[in-house]
Amino acid sequence: MKTKIISLRMERQCLLQKADEEEYQKLYRDTQPGQNVYWNGFGQPPVLSFRAAFDDIEFNRERQRRRALIKGRFAGGNVGWILPEDLELFVALYCKPLTKPTAEQLQILQLIETAGPLNIQQLKEETGLLVKQITPILHRLQEAFLIYEDQYDEDWERGWYRFDELFPHVELERYSRLEALKIVLQRFAYRMVWFDLGMVKSFYKLSVRDIKAAFGALEAEEILVPWGTGWLLNDDLQILMEYQPRDLHFVYALHRSDILYKANEPELKELAKELTAGLAYDHEPLQYLLIDGEFHGASVGHFRNGPYDLNDIVCDLPDADSRKEEIVQAVRSVNFGKEPLRFMGRALSGGEQQQE
Secondary structure (H helix, E strand, O other): HHHHHHHHHHOOOOOOOOEEEHHHHHHHHHHHOOOOOOOOOOOOOOOOOOOOOOOHHHHHHHHHHHOOEEEEEEOEEEEEEEEHHHHHHHHHHHHOOOOOOOOHHHHHHHHHHOOEEEOOOHHHHHHHHHHHHHHHHHHHHOOOEEEOOOOOOOOOOOEEEEEEHHHOOOOOOOOOOOHHHHHHHHHHHHHEEEOOHEEEEHHOOHHHHHHHHHHHHHHHHHOEEEEEEEEEEEHHHHHHHHHHOOOOOOOOEEOOHHHHHHHHHHHHHHHHHHHHHOOOOOEEEEEEEEEEEEEEEEEEEEEEEEOOOOEEEEEEEOOOOHHHHHHHHHHHOOOOOOOEEEOOEOOOOOOHHHHH
16 A cells, blocks of 8 residues: 555646646645745745656746745745645735834834835845844744735835735635635645654644644544554545555655655654764755655754765665765756765765865
């Protein structure tokens, strides 16, 4: 059953057959909020790396321009991009009401409400506050869905609006958190096939209590069924009985904002910690290795503005050496052609000279 689940998951993640624009939009909807490439994608549109049969950075840049993707702070206060038609769902999941506003928060909110849109420089001039004081206030008001940052291109001068000015028809209380979570969980379940509580908590950054309540409701409605330590969609249980798994043979180096990484972050951090124990050089995980549908290691080194320090590739495959060229090429391809220094602790020919 595990082999079937992994194969079907890879199909539904569009990692076996790249998605056309129609399927891509469905995949994006199901795996919101979207994010850009970890670290080196700051300011860029969100992407679903390796999953599109076209340039999805440009595709999403155009969607941003048309406001077919909108920005917010979701899942632990992280910036993400969602479809405007799903805004009410994500308000229900992530809205943090401003119950005890500070004087500075009220000052900035009133300015935006009466004189907005305003950018940060204008707010600085009006209030006398420093940018480092203003920025967290804006973020907090954003999490309360009182204001909206209209980032429709890559310009740094972004206007902050009253939320209801740009979204006058959005009903902030249309869904309860339970109702919203039941909807997004079914989408998550479809793309992950099998999942457990930890994966949902890691991806959505919601409380265990809320997640368990949604599981219970979906089980009662016979939409989800328990399977081992996790759950499947009831429909998928039937599909898997007849499903013929695909022969998987691929290596992807996934960045740390990738859907699959975010759903498995605690376990992957622990895996990297185990595989890098005792290394004398910088060994922060840069990308994680998805090999034949499962995570088996990471490229490690040091993040920089520009090419990272690629100090090593660590892997727990017993036959890692037989896949060495594939793995190194996968890491090289997401690091602008840069050669790692080492593979499994051993110097790679050319890599050391290139980086020293």
